[in-house]
Amino acid sequence: MIDKTLAQRSAGAVLECEVNGRKIAIETPPARRLLSILRDDLGLTGTKRSCEIGRCGACMVLIDGKPRNSCLTMAYQCSGRSITTIEGLADEERLHPVQECFLEEGGYQCGYCTPGMIVSVKALLDDTPDPTMEQIEEALTGNLCRCTGYGGILRSVARAIERGGEAT
Amino acid sequence: MAMEEKERLRSPSVWLPRDPGEAVRLKEAFGGDAVYVAGSTLLRTQWEAGTAPVPAHLIDLASIPGLDRIEETDDGLVIGSLARLRDCAAHPAAAGKAPLLVSAVKAIAGASVRNQATLGGNVVYRVGDSMPALLALDAELIWHDGRTEETIGAAEWLAGPSARPGILTAIRLPDRESGMTSNRRRWFAFHKVGRREAFVPSLVTVAIAASVAPDGTIADIRIAAGGGQTVPRRLTDAERLLAGRIPDAELLEHVYDAALEQYAPAPDPFAADSYRKRTAANLIAAELWKSLREPDRAGKGDGDASESID
Numbered sequence A: 001m002i003d004k005t006l007a008q009r010s011a012g013a014v015l016e017c018e019v020n021g022r023k024i025a026i027e028t029p030p031a032r033r034l035l036s037i038l039r040d041d042l043g044l045t046g047t048k049r050s051c052e053i054g055r056c057g058a059c060m061v062l063i064d065g066k067p068r069n070s071c072l073t074m075a076y077q078c079s080g081r082s083i084t085t086i087e088g089l090a091d092e093e094r095l096h097p098v099q100e101c102f103l104e105e106g107g108y109q110c111g112y113c114t115p116g117m118i119v120s121v122k123a124l125l126d127d128t129p130d131p132t133m134e135q136i137e138e139a140l141t142g143n144l145c146r147c148t149g150y151g152g153i154l155r156s157v158a159r160a161i162e163r164g165g166e167a168t
Numbered sequence B: 001m002a003m004e005e006k007e008r009l010r011s012p013s014v015w016l017p018r019d020p021g022e023a024v025r026l027k028e029a030f031g032g033d034a035v036y037v038a039g040s041t042l043l044r045t046q047w048e049a050g051t052a053p054v055p056a057h058l059i060d061l062a063s064i065p066g067l068d069r070i071e072e073t074d075d076g077l078v079i080g081s082l083a084r085l086r087d088c089a090a091h092p093a094a095a096g097k098a099p100l101l102v103s104a105v106k107a108i109a110g111a112s113v114r115n116q117a118t119l120g121g122n123v124v125y126r127v128g129d130s131m132p133a134l135l136a137l138d139a140e141l142i143w144h145d146g147r148t149e150e151t152i153g154a155a156e157w158l159a160g161p162s163a164r165p166g167i168l169t170a171i172r173l174p175d176r177e178s179g180m181t182s183n184r185r186r187w188f189a190f191h192k193v194g195r196r197e198a199f200v201p202s203l204v205t206v207a208i209a210a211s212v213a214p215d216g217t218i219a220d221i222r223i224a225a226g227g228g229q230t231v232p233r234r235l236t237d238a239e240r241l242l243a244g245r246i247p248d249a250e251l252l253e254h255v256y257d258a259a260l261e262q263y264a265p266a267p268d269p270f271a272a273d274s275y276r277k278r279t280a281a282n283l284i285a286a287e288l289w290k291s292l293r294e295p296d297r298a299g300k301g302d303g304d305a306s307e308s309i310d
Helices: A034-041 A097-105 A114-127 A133-139 A150-163 B002-009 B020-033 B041-049 B085-090 B092-097 B099-106 B119-124 B130-136 B154-159 B236-242 B249-262 B273-293
Strands: A014-019 A022-027 A060-063 A066-069 A082-084 B013-015 B034-037 B057-060 B070-073 B076-080 B140-144 B149-153 B167-174 B185-193 B204-212 B218-227 B230-234 B304-308
Touching: A060 A114, A066 A114, A097 A114, A097 A150, A114 A133, A114 A150, B020 B034, B020 B057, B020 B140, B020 B167, B070 B092, B076 B092, B085 B092, B085 B099, B085 B119, B092 B099, B099 B130, B099 B185, B099 B204, B119 B130, B119 B167, B130 B154, B130 B185, B130 B204, B130 B218, B130 B230, B140 B154, B149 B154, B154 B230, B185 B273, B204 B273, B218 B236, B218 B273, B236 B249, B249 B273
Parallel strands: A014 A082, B013 B057, B034 B057
Antiparallel strands: A014 A022, A060 A066, A060 A082, B070 B076, B076 B167, B140 B149, B140 B167, B185 B204, B185 B304, B204 B218, B218 B230
16 A cells, blocks of 8 residues: 555654753654653653643743743654753753742742743743843743742843843 | 553554655545644644544654745745744744734744744644735645645635645745835734733634725725634625725724624634624724824734835
């Protein structure tokens, strides 16, 4: 039914990509969600599972530097890509400046949305170091805080902008 | 959460065609067991909600080189069906040639979804928020049936059956004013109303594109409305009232009535048809009224603007 040239062009059972700067090759069904691969296969549980339909942003990761919902992304869509999770932001010595600002300004309440928030804010500031309020709101439309702690979150973003990505 | 166990037990095969012909041949071979996939953001939510079954085979259109191109041509703008919404909104040629489409695309979902979702996916959904804008811009859809390409107007495609053999490869926005030496200005407006300000399904979506003579006469106007599960349509009765006229308060009352009458929203469980009809008619009349009072206003925020044709 399917000729051989077509058969060679199906996604394989092994996903090769980069996660937090490390090259990986992992056996996984091609349509498996990135969220499940990160949490269950790689043990990177900082990426949170919540709405699972791309609305809440708790599972936000960076794919080639752009924020993406890992619950909406399938394994084959990550082939050859560079993925950064919340675990990949800090270096061994210290937290990422955006993480420090969230800590200092109390940019979290229960903390469940925080990894996704921080990933989105990092992507925003990498792209636009001095964003307007409109740009900040747009960058965070896909991140919901059910505690409604947005005041502290916006304070943290303002502090991170002030610091210009530098550690204090 | 049920997805997690299921995805291990039964994960679809993913096929990576190299050109449209190969994609169509795969679909012909697998039939109903295969689904074309672009950004997959809508499919994923449908699988999760159980409103569509997880198919045995996925045919990944993103693996076809070149389908995500955005290019300016002599007579318009061509956007590949696999162009991500983010790239449509950020592309300088789109901002120059089709600011109305940029406004519409920015109103779809949230930023992270727009990094993944494609314009073609939103079009094929039929009720996506890009569609009213594409109708107002008189867009053409380029389809590939596995052998040849065919171009069909967006309005004509929407009026036909939803299932169509082949794949959508590009969306073409013809430059209706190219070669024209007139000093008409282009004017457009886009409004999406939902239950909150951003990242929300639409209840009513309205798009207007017009060209206006220096004395305020509307030379040409297209008004389209959709919202929720409503398949967007042109509001031709309101358009006819406006063509060749300089709108005033009295004319806008008639335009309001015509829009109210012709806009037929698909039922929504939480919002009455009468409310949505009034909303659509109000938005259209209000935008036209604003354009009269502030003819040179450059659009900001709520997605309306005017600009001169040069």
